[in-house]
Amino acid sequence: MVEDRKLAVLRAIVEDYVSTQEPVGSKSLVDRHRLGVSPATVRNDMAALEEEGFITQPHTSAGRIPTDKGYRLFVDRLSQIKPLTPAERRAIATLLEGAIDLDDVVQRSVRLLAQLTRQVAIVQYPVLSRSTVRHVEVVPLTTARVLVVLILSTGRVEQRVVELPTPLEDDRIADLHTRLNRTIVGERLADASAGLVLLPDEYDAEQRGPVAVLVAALIEAMSDHRSDERVVVGGTANLARFGDGFDLAIRPMLEALEEHVVLLKLLGEASSPSKVTVRIGHEGPYQELASTSVVSTGYGPGDEALATLGIVGPTRMDYPGSMAAVRAVARYVSRILDEG
Amino acid sequence: MVEDRKLAVLRAIVEDYVSTQEPVGSKSLVDRHRLGVSPATVRNDMAALEEEGFITQPHTSAGRIPTDKGYRLFVDRLSQIKPLTPAERRAIATLLEGAIDLDDVVQRSVRLLAQLTRQVAIVQYPVLSRSTVRHVEVVPLTTARVLVVLILSTGRVEQRVVELPTPLEDDRIADLHTRLNRTIVGERLADASAGLVLLPDEYDAEQRGPVAVLVAALIEAMSDHRSDERVVVGGTANLARFGDGFDLAIRPMLEALEEHVVLLKLLGEASSPSKVTVRIGHEGPYQELASTSVVSTGYGPGDEALATLGIVGPTRMDYPGSMAAVRAVARYVSRILDEG
DNA sequence: GCTTGGCACTCGGAACGAACGAGTGCCAGG
DNA sequence: CCTGGCACTCGTTCGTTCCGAGTGCCAAGC
Numbered sequence: 001m002v003e004d005r006k007l008a009v010l011r012a013i014v015e016d017y018v019s020t021q022e023p024v025g026s027k028s029l030v031d032r033h034r035l036g037v038s039p040a041t042v043r044n045d046m047a048a049l050e051e052e053g054f055i056t057q058p059h060t061s062a063g064r065i066p067t068d069k070g071y072r073l074f075v076d077r078l079s080q081i082k083p084l085t086p087a088e089r090r091a092i093a094t095l096l097e098g099a100i101d102l103d104d105v106v107q108r109s110v111r112l113l114a115q116l117t118r119q120v121a122i123v124q125y126p127v128l129s130r131s132t133v134r135h136v137e138v139v140p141l142t143t144a145r146v147l148v149v150l151i152l153s154t155g156r157v158e159q160r161v162v163e164l165p166t167p168l169e170d171d172r173i174a175d176l177h178t179r180l181n182r183t184i185v186g187e188r189l190a191d192a193s194a195g196l197v198l199l200p201d202e203y204d205a206e207q208r209g210p211v212a213v214l215v216a217a218l219i220e221a222m223s224d225h226r227s228d229e230r231v232v233v234g235g236t237a238n239l240a241r242f243g244d245g246f247d248l249a250i251r252p253m254l255e256a257l258e259e260h261v262v263l264l265k266l267l268g269e270a271s272s273p274s275k276v277t278v279r280i281g282h283e284g285p286y287q288e289l290a291s292t293s294v295v296s297t298g299y300g301p302g303d304e305a306l307a308t309l310g311i312v313g314p315t316r317m318d319y320p321g322s323m324a325a326v327r328a329v330a331r332y333v334s335r336i337l338d339e340g
Numbered sequence: 341m342v343e344d345r346k347l348a349v350l351r352a353i354v355e356d357y358v359s360t361q362e363p364v365g366s367k368s369l370v371d372r373h374r375l376g377v378s379p380a381t382v383r384n385d386m387a388a389l390e391e392e393g394f395i396t397q398p399h400t401s402a403g404r405i406p407t408d409k410g411y412r413l414f415v416d417r418l419s420q421i422k423p424l425t426p427a428e429r430r431a432i433a434t435l436l437e438g439a440i441d442l443d444d445v446v447q448r449s450v451r452l453l454a455q456l457t458r459q460v461a462i463v464q465y466p467v468l469s470r471s472t473v474r475h476v477e478v479v480p481l482t483t484a485r486v487l488v489v490l491i492l493s494t495g496r497v498e499q500r501v502v503e504l505p506t507p508l509e510d511d512r513i514a515d516l517h518t519r520l521n522r523t524i525v526g527e528r529l530a531d532a533s534a535g536l537v538l539l540p541d542e543y544d545a546e547q548r549g550p551v552a553v554l555v556a557a558l559i560e561a562m563s564d565h566r567s568d569e570r571v572v573v574g575g576t577a578n579l580a581r582f583g584d585g586f587d588l589a590i591r592p593m594l595e596a597l598e599e600h601v602v603l604l605k606l607l608g609e610a611s612s613p614s615k616v617t618v619r620i621g622h623e624g625p626y627q628e629l630a631s632t633s634v635v636s637t638g639y640g641p642g643d644e645a646l647a648t649l650g651i652v653g654p655t656r657m658d659y660p661g662s663m664a665a666v667r668a669v670a671r672y673v674s675r676i677l678d679e680g
Numbered sequence: 681g682c683t684t685g686g687c688a689c690t691c692g693g694a695a696c697g698a699a700c701g702a703g704t705g706c707c708a709g710g
Numbered sequence: 711c712c713t714g715g716c717a718c719t720c721g722t723t724c725g726t727t728c729c730g731a732g733t734g735c736c737a738a739g740c
Contacts, residue, residue, distance in 0.1 A: 037684090040684050047733090236597065237591065380714070381712055
């Protein structure tokens with residue numbers, strides 16, 4: 001009973017602080033929320049909450065603000081993911097369905113997320129190594145030069161021009177083409193290489209050279225983790241909205257946004273699209289970003305988490321709203337990838 | 341004689357203000373520069389310079405700061421482009437030569453520029469419509485589905501999967517392939533379409549349908565101006581370095597950096613790589629960015645300006661240094677594109 | 681045993697004013 | 711035309727005061 005009210009007080013504090021950005025006192029709390037008790041009672045509860053480490057005072061005789069631990073409790077037990085308005089849902093659907101290719105999907109998602117949450121949004125490109133091969137094409141350009149094109153399940157296309165040590169005849173290429181496709185279509189990239197390396201052995205000595213070169217190029221293209229690290233950032237202008245203390249954190253934030261590796265670490269492991277991960281303040285991997293939180297989730301076709309997207313903002317953010325937006329966008333993107 | 345000294349004073353003011361970020365007074369001026377005259381004399385010159393609108397006082401009894409007009413004079417007549425150190429040249433050369441493809445070149449350039457100038461760097465992707473066609477490839481995927489690959493002089497590769505209304509036989513495709521290449525290889529994209537539209541007419545009625553579809557896809561790919569607007573931004577963290585008044589300008593800056601269209605307008609028309617353009621404060625197209633300057637230049641293979649790159653920073657920037665960096669990077673990038 | 685009104689206390693922030701000093705403009709003499 | 715001198719301006723800094731939001735605690739009440 002009493003315990004319940006204490007939690008209600010914590011919830012009220014978080015909500016008020018997030019919306020006003022100012023330490024909240026006992027009086028204004030009872031004014032704004034129908035707690036049914038007097039300020040004095042609330043004060044007692046606040047003292048207890050402070051004792052337990054959920055809230056803190058910036059200085060004596062100021063209101064209370066939530067600690068990271070307080071936010072954690074709020075996110076885990078006190079809040080429900082705020083459903084989006086139908087208008088928002090429609091906006092997401094129409095915007096994302098208008099996308100014309102993978103790049104465009106990613107681009108639009110990032111904008112969308114930034115707009116919905118008014119925070120900085122981050123979207124990672126689908127991870128190469130987890131996607132599967134849809135098709136391989138081998139195109140002779142000249143006698144000693146072929147173009148290898150790799151089409152992946154996510155719609156990504158990788159191509160390489162390969163210089164052959166000795167020419168391959170056209171019918172050999174056609175043969176190679178079918179064998180390649182037989183070997184790796186449908187395979188995950190991570191697994192496909194294993195089958196490929198054996199392929200040159202199926203050819204006689206004369207042709208083994210060029211085939212090996214070609215296979216090597218293909219393996220190289222598949223293991224090109226450079227593009228695995230691609231992330232797109234949007235809504236940086238939202239950083240400027242934080243007039244007060246947070247602008248001290250703006251610099252490390254901007255620095256982080258330049259380093260894709262850092263961002264990927266921030267986003268963390270891709271989780272299932274329906275489970276939204278929240279990392280609050282010091283829980284994250286970077287000291288400098290102790291006053292920022294990350295709300296993220298995985299996405300990908302068929303509920304398989306190929307990559308991660310999310311938002312980054314001050315610990316004092318609207319968690320229920322952000323979580324809703326992140327989850328909704330992730331679901332829609334996943335659906336789009338399903339269809340494409 | 342006197343006129344010369346006045347200019348020397350202006351130069352000194354600009355240099356000091358840029359390095360200290362504080363209004364500069366007559367006393368400190370004579371201390372730091374060997375002007376050979378007394379503070380009182382300098383004061384007279386300063387009064388004259390203020391009269392002419394080159395400098396101004398933030399308030400009575402503060403030092404002077406340059407106006408946009410003052411910077412303009414400085415850039416046009418009082419400064420020489422500061423040569424880079426050999427170490428810097430080497431750094432540029434080795435970094436850019438390590439690039440593996442067009443994306444990488446652009447990526448690295450932007451980093452380089454940001455690092456050298458400690459400002460926000462912007463690099464536009466080579467404009468599609470001005471580059472030429474290097475090769476076209478047509479690859480049958482299934483009987484009614486072909487992949488069209490377009491390789492451009494800048495190293496960019498565009499591909500489209502086309503669904504044909506009726507199948508094309510393999511020898512027809514081979515024929516189409518040679519005709520396509522004969523028609524447009526070496527042409528500028530902007531001119532290539534003209535020849536292409538006539539191509540379907542060379543075929544008999546039966547095959548005209550699929551050929552027309554394919555040609556249409558090709559033309560669409562060539563006129564895909566979406567990617568013309570691609571720009572890459574780097575060094576945003578440098579924005580955080582401006583502690584004082586400039587942080588009022590940080591918000592419009594961040595907003596501008598999100599809008600590629602705005603950035604392209606900021607960069608302006610691509611000029612020859614050897615001619616660096618400087619746009620100071622209010623000279624630019626955006627009211628909100630009245631306290632920022634842009635230093636930019638064109639780049640591209642063979643001194644043909646395919647796109648623009650440059651830096652954006654506060655009007656109080658190190659112009660000679662920035663101009664040197666921008667010019668040097670543009671030249672190296674141009675050279676790389678020449679070779680690739 | 682919880683809740684409540686009352687009350688003394690704390691302390692950050694705003695408001696005010698004085699002292700300071702960098703920098704100026706002007707003038708008379710070299 | 712340059713220079714030293716001098717009175718003047720005005721933004722900045724620093725100390726002081728004052729105010730009020732907010733607290734903790736206590737004794738009384740339900």
